[in-house]
Amino acid sequence: MILSTSLTNLLPLPILVPLLGAGVTxxxxxxxxxxxxxxxxxxxxxxxxxxxxxYLADTRGVQHLWVGGWRPPLGxxxxxxxxxxLMLLVASLVTLSVHVFATGxxxxxxxxxxxxxxxxxxxxxxxxxxxxxxLAGDLFNLFVGxxxxxxxxxxxxxxxxxxxxxxxxxxYVVVNLLSSSLFLxxxxxxxxxTGTINMAQLxxxxxxxxxxxxxxxxxxxxxxxxxxxxxxxxxxxxxxxxPTAPAPVTAVFAGLLTKVGVYAILRTQTVLFDHRPLGTxxxxxxxxxxxxxxxxxxxxxxxxxxxxxxxxxHIGFMVFGIGLATPDGLSGAIxxxxxxxxxxxxxxxxxxxxxxxxxxxxxxxxxxxxxxxxVLGALFFVPAMNLAGIPPMSGFVGKLGxxxxxxxxxxxxxxxLVAGSVVTSLLTLYxxxxxxxxxxxxxxxxxxxxxxxxxxxxxxxxxxxMTMVALTLLIAVLAGPLYxxxxxxxxxxxxxxxARTVLAEVAS
Amino acid sequence: MSPxxxxxxxxxxxxxxxxxxxxxxxxxxxxxxxxxLSNGVNILFLVASxxxxxxxxxxxxxTADSADPLPQAxxxxxxxxxxxxxxxxxxMAYRSFQLHGHDEVxxxxxxxxxxxLAGRDEASESFEPITFADTxxxxxxx
Numbered sequence: 343m344i345l346s347t348s349l350t351n352l353l354p355l356p357i358l359v360p361l362l363g364a365g366v367t368x369x370x371x372x373x374x375x376x377x378x379x380x381x382x383x384x385x386x387x388x389x390x391x392x393x394x395x396x397y398l399a400d401t402r403g404v405q406h407l408w409v410g411g412w413r414p415p416l417g418x419x420x421x422x423x424x425x426x427x428l429m430l431l432v433a434s435l436v437t438l439s440v441h442v443f444a445t446g447x448x449x450x451x452x453x454x455x456x457x458x459x460x461x462x463x464x465x466x467x468x469x470x471x472x473x474x475x476x477l478a479g480d481l482f483n484l485f486v487g488x489x490x491x492x493x494x495x496x497x498x499x500x501x502x503x504x505x506x507x508x509x510x511x512x513x514y515v516v517v518n519l520l521s522s523s524l525f526l527x528x529x530x531x532x533x534x535x536t537g538t539i540n541m542a543q544l545x546x547x548x549x550x551x552x553x554x555x556x557x558x559x560x561x562x563x564x565x566x567x568x569x570x571x572x573x574x575x576x577x578x579x580x581x582x583x584x585p586t587a588p589a590p591v592t593a594v595f596a597g598l599l600t601k602v603g604v605y606a607i608l609r610t611q612t613v614l615f616d617h618r619p620l621g622t623x624x625x626x627x628x629x630x631x632x633x634x635x636x637x638x639x640x641x642x643x644x645x646x647x648x649x650x651x652x653x654x655x656h657i658g659f660m661v662f663g664i665g666l667a668t669p670d671g672l673s674g675a676i677x678x679x680x681x682x683x684x685x686x687x688x689x690x691x692x693x694x695x696x697x698x699x700x701x702x703x704x705x706x707x708x709x710x711x712x713x714x715x716x717v718l719g720a721l722f723f724v725p726a727m728n729l730a731g732i733p734p735m736s737g738f739v740g741k742l743g744x745x746x747x748x749x750x751x752x753x754x755x756x757x758x759l760v761a762g763s764v765v766t767s768l769l770t771l772y773x774x775x776x777x778x779x780x781x782x783x784x785x786x787x788x789x790x791x792x793x794x795x796x797x798x799x800x801x802x803x804x805x806x807x808m809t810m811v812a813l814t815l816l817i818a819v820l821a822g823p824l825y826x827x828x829x830x831x832x833x834x835x836x837x838x839x840x841a842r843t844v845l846a847e848v849a850s
Numbered sequence: 851m852s853p854x855x856x857x858x859x860x861x862x863x864x865x866x867x868x869x870x871x872x873x874x875x876x877x878x879x880x881x882x883x884x885x886x887l888s889n890g891v892n893i894l895f896l897v898a899s900x901x902x903x904x905x906x907x908x909x910x911x912x913t914a915d916s917a918d919p920l921p922q923a924x925x926x927x928x929x930x931x932x933x934x935x936x937x938x939x940x941x942m943a944y945r946s947f948q949l950h951g952h953d954e955v956x957x958x959x960x961x962x963x964x965x966x967l968a969g970r971d972e973a974s975e976s977f978e979p980i981t982f983a984d985t986x987x988x989x990x991x992x
Contacts, residue, residue: 520869
């Protein structure tokens with residue numbers, strides 16, 4: 343018992359360690375090596391801590407801690423159930439590898455114009471914000487987590503302050519400011535209606551409210567998180583803002599930021615509003631997100647933009663699972679989120695290498711990359727096929743799970759979604775095959791610079807990209823146990839265990 | 851508890867003005883919009899905290915007629931965040947002014963290019979009727 347009490351004290355660490363590291367690295371601004379060492383240590387510690395949390399959440403149920411020693415329910419609650427723990431672990435692995443990739447880039451390109459002294463503290467803050475959002479047990483703390491990660495992302499997106507990035511940053515900042523304001527409005531309304539913002543208490547108090555009030559609160563929160571997750575029709579900001587940032591930044595944004603939004607939708611729609619699912623609305627939004635997103639991807643000629651559009655489109659798969667609101671659907675959505683975090687990050691890291699080797703990411707001006715560097719070719723080909731869902735990779739497993747859940751739901755709308763998913767997968771294959779055949783396989787178009795003949799890939803960056811690709815393959819190998827885990831996670835979400843455990847001290 | 855109608859109306863007007871200014875192209879106007887919008891949202895929290903009462907200090911008054919401290923704490927956090935947002939948008943507007951001599955947000959170049967192609971009903975340079983015999987996706991694209 344003493345052991346388990348002391349182990350819940352691990353809960354704040356995924357937030358505190360990077361925060362502390364951010365402060366230290368800011369002080370070490372003039373010593374790049376020390377900065378790198380400190381951030382590496384911090385980001386190495388987080389996956390270790392989160393693995394312990396994952397184990398605890400899986401074997402001993404929902405872990406929670408009332409921070410600050412106030413009498414519950416007054417303090418701030420940090421909660422890790424199976425869903426949060428899995429998201430935390432995947433997120434921390436991704437941030438670690440992106441950090442290593444960025445470090446490799448620093449070492450390779452000494453003359454880059456980006457102010458390196460700011461990069462590490464901001465990146466650590468981003469990591470702390472993501473952890474805080476996943477661990478938050480109340481809506482306001484979730485808001486603070488979002489603001490932490492958004493602020494870091496504003497700075498990372500406009501690193502160096504070039505004209506392109508300022509333009510892209512402006513769109514991104516304004517859209518996110520609006521959604522944050524809406525979040526605050528929703529918070530004020532929730533507090534006025536229920537007198538609490540603790541999610542566990544809300545799950546008990548919300549069902550007693552009038553139907554209209556509940557609906558207003560639910561729609562407001564859904565709109566907020568749909569903007570952050572880039573669900574159509576609130577997704578137009580994403581492909582405009584992501585591609586201009588430096589490669590490691592785009593990689594971590596594409597992997598993590600929208601998924602925090604998906605997590606928040608999943609959390610609020612299950613823990614808070616489990617009694618009134620928004621099935622039809624979410625399913626229609628999911629279908630539109632998939633199809634509009636992938637149509638955008640097919641029209642583009644810039645690799646980063648193509649991948650940004652496929653990112654939007656694949657958010658639709660996760661919303662599909664959430665919209666079904668069946669245990670299978672939720673489990674599929676959680677699995678797909680974990681898979682998609684790793685796959686998008688891997689792809690964007692590889693595109694960073696492509697940009698380095700080819701000097702551009704426009705497929706109009708690239709060609710013959712596979713011949714120039716077979717390693718790079720393989721590094722792109724494997725995750726690209728995984729994204730499209732070619733068996734036996736994790737994308738296939740994730741999509742199969744969602745399709746299965748859709749078929750089992752059996753409603754006409756669910757069948758429509760199943761058809762939409764298949765079409766989207768095929769078009770994704772078309773989009774990535776276009777990149778592959780034009781940039782890697784075919785000779786460059788006439789008038790374009792000849793493909794580089796002798797290519798030396800930066801060692802550390804290539805190794806990191808390889809590790810990420812290996813991680814995506816590992817998800818496929820471990821699909822059985824992982825799917826069993828997400829099944830249990832979905833069960834926890836809907837069983838009310840969350841509220842019971844968190845409020846255990848309050849009742850007594 | 852009956853909510854304060856005046857405060858709610860003021861909040862509504864401020865939010866409306868703020869959102870209108872956010873839709874402008876000039877970053878300075880957007881900045882003013884952000885400030886007004888966030889003040890409106892903060893007032894909403896005051897509405898949520900119920901009627902005004904004595905200050906929420908322990909022992910200074912009866913708990914029944916003191917103000918609710920929690921929304922005040924939340925507003926405080928929100929104000930701090932607004933401060934940071936203001937500083938950031940100001941810096942961005944200044945940088946934009948340095949680069950272009952004005953602070954208006956322009957359209958995305960890539961978007962404009964694709965829109966132009968669509969207007970002329972042409973395919974992009976990268977489009978080439980290659981047949982992908984092994985994957986068969988041109989069946990889908992047709």
